Amino acid sequence: MKISRNWLQTFFDAPLPDAAILGDALTFHVFEIDGIENIGGDDVLDVKITANRGHDCLCHFGIAKELSAILNIPLKKYPHTMPIDELQKRKTTAVSVLIEDPVLCPRYIAGYIKDVKVGPSPDWLKKSLEAIGQRSINNVVDATNYVMFNIGQPLHAFDAGKLTAQAGNYAINIRRAREGEKIIALDEKEYVLSNSMLAIVDVNGAHSQGGEAIGIAGVKGGMPAGITEATTDIIIESANFNGASVRKTAQALKLRTDASTRFEQVISPELAGYGMRAVVELIQKLAGGELVGFVDEYPVPQEGRTVAVSLSRINAVLGTKFGATNVTDVFQHLGLPFSQEGEVFTVTPPFERLDLIIPEDLIEEVGRIIGYDKIPDIELPAPSRPPAVNPNFYAAEKIREELMSQGYSEIFTSVFRDTGERSVQNKIDSDKPYLRNNLQPALAEAWMSNSLWKDLLGIKTVKIFEIGPIWKDGQEVIVVGTAEGERISNMKGSETLKTSEEPLKVNVPVDSYDNLPLSSATRYQSFSKYPYIVRDIAMWTPSGTKADDVLTLIKQNAGALLARCEKFDEFTKGDKTSYAFRLIFQSFERTLTDIEVNAIMEKMTVILKEKGFEIR
Amino acid sequence: MHYTKKTLVLKATTTEYTGDMPRGHIHPISSLIREANRIFHEVGFAFADGPLLEDEWHNFDALNVPKDHPARDMQDTFFIKDEPGMVLRTHTSNVQIRYMESQMKKGIEPPYRIIVPGKVFRNEATDMTHEAEFFQMEGLVVGTDVTLAHLKGTLARFFKELFKGASVEIRFRPSFFPFTEPSVEVDMRLVGENVPEKLRDKWIEMMGAGMIHPNVLKNAGVDPTKYQGFAFGMGLDRLALLRWGIDDVRLMHSADLRFINQF
Structure with a gap:
């Protein structure tokens, strides 16, 4: 809700602090602030009122009451005390x-x-x-x-x-x-x-x-x-x-x-x-x-109620060592009438504070008004017993590791498909409302699309897997699915898709988890969404020429559009060695044309020839 | 089969174009869950799981979400067709209830410490920062003397372990959730040379948390006059985005190896 600083000021005699200070006060003691804007010389705060305080805080008085408690500035008027007889x-x-x-x-x-x-x-x-x-x-x-x-x-x-x-x-x-x-x-x-x-x-x-x-x-x-x-x-x-x-x-x-x-x-x-x-x-x-x-x-007038909480309970929930005066200060500043008997406080909430019902509600008032920065950070005591190993997670981790060691990479696909046994009735984008009863179609799609950029990835074949739920025969089952290519004999480089799927096998639980490796990635590099162009270049080189030197030469001269370059073939005949390299060109800004890549390759050829290599 | 770190070294860089089949890549969410489980297991948290297709009792009612709460509206929750009362869970909190229920049924009283990583659903249009299906990790600790200070300490420890080499600060702000009282938003700040510039010295909103509402304990069969505890729920996709500087949350479900193979 939009709250004007000038409007708030009508509730106070003392001048209010700057809007930024008001914003911080609200942020750390009651509500998030979505922004502060200056409108015609007035500062307007956009305050996000939480659902439990819609009863009393969707108005300037509600926010003024809060600020009065947080900043300890007394209110000059209290509209709910005006006579209504x-x-x-x-x-x-x-x-x-x-x-x-x-x-x-x-x-x-x-x-x-x-x-x-x-x-x-x-x-x-x-x-x-x-x-x-x-x-x-x-x-x-x-x-x-x-x-x-x-x-x-x-x-x-x-x-x-x-x-x-x-x-x-x-x-x-x-x-x-x-x-x-x-x-x-x-x-x-x-x-x-x-x-x-x-x-x-x-x-x-x-x-x-x-x-x-x-x-x-x-x-x-x-x-x-x-x-x-x-x-x-x-x-x-x-x-x-x-x-x-x-x-x-x-x-x-x-x-x-x-x-x-x-x-x-x-x-x-x-x-x-x-x-x-x-x-x-x-x-x-x-x-x-x-x-x-x-x-x-007004057939049934609202009934009054009281809520009680003890000082020891407040400290036992918050993990603090507040004293009784800390608590009485909070209740007084918030305008919450209360009585105190021993260490027990009994609050009679004003009619508009419909959110104050249980002792924990009062504990929250104390915690937030004093400030959550006063809550210490304390580690949990050592556990009394070692935690159990989750057999489902253990089994998933084991098969994940096995598949990765065999070269499969892990993907997640959407649970929503265009066919299945069960569906959701209210999907915003209404295509694919069904819950998958099978991982394989999504795996197949992922295999096909990834196969398009094999060269870019520098892989010979796409091998992927997913571990996840399917909904089949009225059950939610965790399954393991894979997809990979199988070479077709007699057809060089051609593959057919092979998929598999089976329920996750869960065995007798063990005592501890295996210490499996984590991803060692540090930062993700975004990739180009544009198509790439592949060029192979092969050459005879004099004996003693190192492949790495040729690679460096290519990388130095291919320009910024070279996304990847790798040696993919090498053999020696007499005193000459043949190297073959695959070059991948791609731009982050546009689709490359054959013409511009051909120009780069022609330039490259000239440079390699000058080095005395014989382009094959 | 037992794997050790020594025998398996992950290559985050590109694979070599050789005849040998190189090791495959782990999904960043799986790596994050593996790491979170390791950190929490050490301090006594069990890994708990539960169904994604859930009844409204475990997803809403038991968590003190009233029948006419806006979160239960059609536009936020996926309801299952022809199965009244069944939804795709909107958070991992359903497992709080299921875990406590099952422990009490077995006669095992608290202390409880669990984490619940898993997939959750929101019926919303997707964009670079929103997905209809995403991953969350719930945490739940119940005992006789568990406090809000323990919540702060537990989260500080987790982030310290996760962002090694950085000094981590945790900050609470007031908030509201039906299942916790008091409720807080948790912000984190990373300080130090090793912190990527985009994250350094900035307060980042990480999750909602709080002390478990007595009604939630009661609904799960745990005596709220004897026990208390805290719960938290953080978005794992968002954590992965921050951790690795990923710019589009939709990559998580893209099945695109141009993304996956970087992990």
């Missing part, structure tokens, strides 16, 4: 709310304001929203967005004038959508809802049976009741919706919004009260209007 004191009967299923909608508050003046937002508000990548729309809509990004409660404003009143009263129903029910959302697109989705309905609205959908609960508001310049009366929604249900709806409609993202993470229904209180205050400040009153449907 107004919600009860100023009840109205002008709007009624009916929640059909409290599991899907644990709380719904409607706030009714008359005679607002919709217009542009003041500069500070525009700037705040634009810094975090939001577009300013008008003062009413901006106020709902500001409060959401400030304290995390998604809010929505309906144009009351577009709803249908009955005897001067409005009725809102939160019910499952009818199968196929349609709504045009604020993005001007039509969405077709299903029975698994929750709709906000104007009960007296156009479709007399069941009312008209004016919103997709927790996801997006509807066009029919959207705020415009002409709007005067508004009904504000501050509600709580079931996370899983909102997630499924947003996913099915391919409509993820700032609201749905927050509900998906599950937020406390208690927050809705503070959200309503804050947004009404802001709207009245920006757009005037007269508050008619509130309706608050």
Whole structure:
């Protein structure tokens, strides 16, 4: 989530340190930072909120609370302590709310304001929203967005004038959508809802049976009741919706919004009260209007809970030697109310900290706020018994070694094929959804393709193997497969492919692993993806001429395109020795042509002739 | 047959163009697993393995991943057609559960120390840094007095052995995984002359880890009031990329000897 440094500053009296310091504080004590950007003189941090903190940290207040604890800078305001008894004191009967299923909608508050003046937002508000990548729309809509990004409660404003009143009263129903029910959302697109989705309905609205959908609960508001310049009366929604249900709806409609993202993470229904209180205050400040009153449907209020942990347990899990004051400091700085009895701390988490459930959750708070750099590194004690040898791994290592000593090289191929017995139902690239029931087709393909660059590799024949799982006869089996070429007699240099496959033989376990060699490679060299050209050159040389000297001469004169050169034949007749070399030319940038390679070879021939060699 | 280092010397350079059949090449992932097993075996870790085609209980539920967790969505996990509840494992953590279950069934209580190298799957488009099938190595240590400090010490030792000649620093950052609490991201930094320039003095994100969530122990039949421990899961492909300066993760499954023969 985008977090503005200027916005954060509104929570503190003391000036905040530089964005880089804020970034480090968050990185090492709570969240990763994806980047810091300067937007119109403000530093904006892109903070990756983890799934366990979506409850309380998808807002500036959440991040401010964390920074307050990490940097030990006191907060000047704490929005969740503002009085909300107004919600009860100023009840109205002008709007009624009916929640059909409290599991899907644990709380719904409607706030009714008359005679607002919709217009542009003041500069500070525009700037705040634009810094975090939001577009300013008008003062009413901006106020709902500001409060959401400030304290995390998604809010929505309906144009009351577009709803249908009955005897001067409005009725809102939160019910499952009818199968196929349609709504045009604020993005001007039509969405077709299903029975698994929750709709906000104007009960007296156009479709007399069941009312008209004016919103997709927790996801997006509807066009029919959207705020415009002409709007005067508004009904504000501050509600709580079931996370899983909102997630499924947003996913099915391919409509993820700032609201749905927050509900998906599950937020406390208690927050809705503070959200309503804050947004009404802001709207009245920006757009005037007269508050008619509130309706608050909250059938099952959130229960409080306590979590206890002892100092010794904290140290036993973290491997630290923290004292009681270390722990009390953390809880105090985080704003976690607690009591202490002996070495046991009992924390009463604030309503928004839905993540604090078990003692380990508190241990994490202590560890991360003090800092994981304070965790020492301690090696495990010597094992009490020698570890068992894994018979499957032992057998695989043994056969791997045997095959390598016979010249086979090891490959891995994909488990996905275009045929097989079992398949996956949802592969992104839908070709090859089957799980292989046989290694040999992939080995054969690998043998064929590798045979194309035998010369480049400097090998006479391709010998490869794979050890891996196949799915056959309802079983997952580890098999060993090989592929190699077999010479065809009477046809010089021609090979036919021979493959084999058998289950990995696992024998009686042994006591210890063999000490097998590791790859001695140090750095990998990327290879050219372009085709190469082969040229052979043979020559008679005077006796005493060393092959290595000729090789050096060739390498010195062949230029940068020579990828490989090897002697492949040698024989002596009388006082002359014949050498034959194979030259491989290849470029990293392009496909070479015969013409340019021929030119190199002609030049080479001249040079070798000058040395007194007789080109054959 | 018993092999020793003396009799088998690997040639990482090119093979000679001679009549003798030269020794074949090991896949870099196999070499890495061989080496990791050697390092961990010495400090008491057993090599554990388990199925790739797995049930949702071992892949998700037992690991404290709730039913409606985004990771369980269709787009991230390969589900097996016509076999409800079966998936291609999304991590090697399924073997944590299977190992502990089987030990408890045999009446063998902790201490446990295992590593689990193996193939895992994510349903995503492939590019130079992402593959739908890749290799992971899980680590699991359970005992009465295993701490987060032991996790740091264990990983520091592993990387010191793996990047010989370099001095290794380990750093934890807070993170979140359903199967560990507390959860951390582990960064590593290599310092020293012998470290390739691309890696030298840079913090590199290596893996996720943490103290095993009590629910995970409980789900595997281990008493969380008696035992605790740590777990980690690192990407082996990524480790190989760093180790050898490999520029494209897709080479791992390319079966291309222009790649393999360099190892």
